[in-house]
Amino acid sequence: MQSDAHTTSTLASVIRTHAAERPGAVALIQDDEAVTYKELHARSNRVAQALQACGIGPADRVAFLDKNGIAYFELLFGAAKLNAVLVAINWRLTPREVEYIVNDAEATVFVFGAEYADMAAALARELKRVKKFVVIGANDRFEPYARWRDAAGSTDPGIEAAGSDIAFHVYSSGTTGHPKGVMLSHDNLFSLLPASSANWKVDASSVNMVALPVFHIGGCGWAMVGMFNGCTSVIVRDVQPAALIDLIGKHRITHAFLVPVLLHVMQLAPNAARGDYSSLKLVVYGAAPISEEVLGGAVKLLGCGFAQAYGLTETTGAIVTLPPEDHDLEGLHRHRLRAAGKPHAGVEVKIVAPQTGEELPVGTPGEIWTRSRQNMVGYWRLEGDSATSMTGDGWLKTGDIGYFDGDGYLYIHDRLKDMIITGGENVYPAEVENVLMKHETVADVAVIGIPSEKWGESPLAVVVPVKGAVVNEKDLLAFARKYLAGFKVPVGIELRAELPRTPSGKVLKKDLRAHYWEGCTRAIN
Template structure:
């Protein structure tokens, strides 16, 4: 198996009656998933989708996502899953930027899509999962297709996924990941994480995120059963783990924190769990220690980016002993995977730095993205001519080769696993008539890791009311991007050339902490 389409074709032939997916009360065998994706592929073809075309998807996690993913792959097309937490404006930008010909939407998100009436420039076919009186039903649209594999075979260099990652200019960027990128990681997952065809894999992160869609492919590659979580609820996840005898899961730290707080934690059955991989944001030692006590299984940390097709560094289970001689390694990201090159360079010079000296983390491997969708300038600024990807994170190595994340070159805020780029929030707040200047920074949060916070300067003669400004932001931004607090100051600190000194704004909030990320 070397492509997404070969995964479904292989398992449908080798284990047709084994359960591939469970979501709620719906389950699909590999044979059923293969047949459904054939029908969807035919429906997509009839809608004009061909090799290289994009198909938009807006819904929470569901089995239909995988029907579409494999259907698109069988045509050489690409599924573009959109963050369902975004506003209508943000969704519209992504769908138009991807030039999606077909847009599949969950019924609960149709009010949002209604706000985009006439604004979707390339969409020719709109299909609704769950039914909508004004649009064609996904089930009927799918079932009208022929159960015939179109037989298209993408190559390793063709695009497999197009995940959107917010950009520092305020507009999201489409990260192009090839089949080769994806399969640079999948074959090593058995050795690193112990996933096999007999595993039961919990898919809890949103599928529009590489931690969701990418982790799902780990289980799919091995042909095991995947338990798909539609609504992220700590109590519900605890019950799913026991009911389906889950063996493997990828969870974000904030969810591990919440799982320890609910009453179901006391009675949950975690006896089947072999390994929990966590990542997408840093974890605190108390949360990790509590999770280990609660679940009694092995834990591994994964570090990576959308641009690196997910994990490129792992902190293995043996380094997760809070009482052991290497307790300090709990603050490490881990060691690079086999075939992954890492180096620490001076952010200004590009020269490689010695052990223990913080600098920007650069990486080179078969998992590095092809580039950004129709954004040559963004690609050139992120990837060097000899293939090194600039992560934007600052870190250092210790004498044993462990990578530690120290800070960020870019101003990105990671809140509960979601990337928030201050420029996007700042652009919105600057539209408020009372705001003359603004800086958005990340401040520590015991729950989310970091939260956005706005420091603003009022226009002469105007007054900025923090709650009113937050309400204004909620009209234009997804909820997780809205600043949790607002501070009004006389002026923002800047260099003589006008560059904003965000470190000075962040410093009071992070004072006394070991590092400048949570």
């Protein structure tokens, strides 16, 4: 029996519906473990009861730090059955960054993988509100997740959420150096899911690969497209290109969402030519720029439909798609490979002059604004930033620069802000600059994005040394790694006597970037 996913309207109703209508269908596969919808429902009931015993109730936050795994979904649905919210944390972050997020989210329960137990132990005294620590896997210092879960009852608490209640609390990097908690409601999420399901032709018969990290909207949002439809999701914990290729054939994967760097390295894998891709129907890609060479090679290798997705955490993910029929590698419309695509049904997008908000004509670059039911509720505890990012009549300012062509295709041209996207991760130069300025040999610094065939772009630090000091690149980058996640650390240092600035003192980053981007068609690769 195929369930009607479109009757669901909250996270908890997804698992409740599928457990009732297709209990024996496999919901999740990870390595050699397969979990049916009935089993996932029962496990998430126990998680809900265990959380409730820890004092978790509606609108409370539960922190989660681990790579992709079945436990994430048990916790996600378990928290949702209490109308509570799971906050998944980027496992690439440093201890200081994790500490900030757990405290900022006001989490009172912290669940983490065994490989992060040392970090949790070191941070325990600094996590002001956390009353309960639970470890997934073996570690003598904390209560094991499986024992904690299974000691609880299996009755569904039966608590219902309203559409305006928060479903996801996702942290996105902030320009001031601290990440922002993006609040996405059930209404936001369930505006995305039907449209994306239709655009990408996902249904109950699909087999969906979840390879992107679930702390990212591209990971949790993509996973929910599959769960919404009641299909089987194959969970990838550690992304290895050769292993991904094997998984596609082994599990007869039909749908996958992959970042461009993965599409690139999969083509270089030793088993690439031997892979069985016959089950693939669609690969969605996005979260970072992609070159035509990488895209063309991926299309030829995998032999399935491709769709590009453009969106933000603040828009609950995809709002624009370039569909398979526009992936014409040789024909008259080859130029559309550089487009983000066309807005989804129910999504408004316009191009405006950033200073005035005046709508600009076709072909003229400006800031991309969007309005739809997918726009976030706001930033957690940051009313001022929320008001700055959204207009009174519902438009969200994306901070991206783009334009429409005469056929209604959106092209991303540049960024209004200085954000760098490297391998699907956002890096804000201000955060990196603030760290580097603490070093005794640095008098001035600007961080810019430079082209990277592998990552799309990578951060580079342009440094002005303190007079009489010698900047040692190796030492300075090692210093940065103490404070920053690895993907935020610059790939190199360029030394200059001074930085180019406007009369008002603003660094002319476009001048610093110019020679690195010569020959590129766009300023974001």
